[in-house]
Amino acid sequence: MSNRVAVFRKEHFNAAHRLHNPAWSDEKNFSVFGKCNNPNYHGHNYDLIVKVVGEPDPQTGYLIDLKMLSDLVKENVLQKFDHKNLNLDTAEFKDLNPTAENIAIVIYNILREKINKKFDLQIRLYETERNFVEYPAN
Numbered sequence: 001m002s003n004r005v006a007v008f009r010k011e012h013f014n015a016a017h018r019l020h021n022p023a024w025s026d027e028k029n030f031s032v033f034g035k036c037n038n039p040n041y042h043g044h045n046y047d048l049i050v051k052v053v054g055e056p057d058p059q060t061g062y063l064i065d066l067k068m069l070s071d072l073v074k075e076n077v078l079q080k081f082d083h084k085n086l087n088l089d090t091a092e093f094k095d096l097n098p099t100a101e102n103i104a105i106v107i108y109n110i111l112r113e114k115i116n117k118k119f120d121l122q123i124r125l126y127e128t129e130r131n132f133v134e135y136p137a138n
Helices: 026-037 066-081 100-112
Strands: 005-017 042-054 120-126 132-135
Touching: 005 066, 042 066, 042 100, 066 100, 100 120, 100 132
Parallel strands: none
Antiparallel strands: 005 042, 042 120, 120 132
16 A cells, blocks of 8 residues: 655735736637736736645655745745736746736746645636635646
8 A cells, every 4th residue: 555645735826917818809808808808917826736646765764854845935935926017027927827827837837846846736826715726636
């Protein structure tokens, strides 16, 4: 029997964005994205949950040091995105529509490079209390 366990780290950040496809007309953008296409942007209070899955180290009992995971998230995600306009202030969304789905994928890719590949990684991003995405989807 495997001793696989999941650990979670929850963080929070605030960011503004505009959902917009520059190849479309203003009318089509408004039709698809509604008020999220506001030319003056709008903001969210995002809740981020980072899930790491694997087997604990027999010497420490840790799957991953949660302080280290917290530091990784703060240094590589929160410092990039917290209190930023995602469309204007970040290289990651210069040419990528900052939907919740795309934000989750970007965060996953950033953290995947930093976390040992022997662990599974999943990102859950709450854009609102009722709307959230997970990547990868399982």
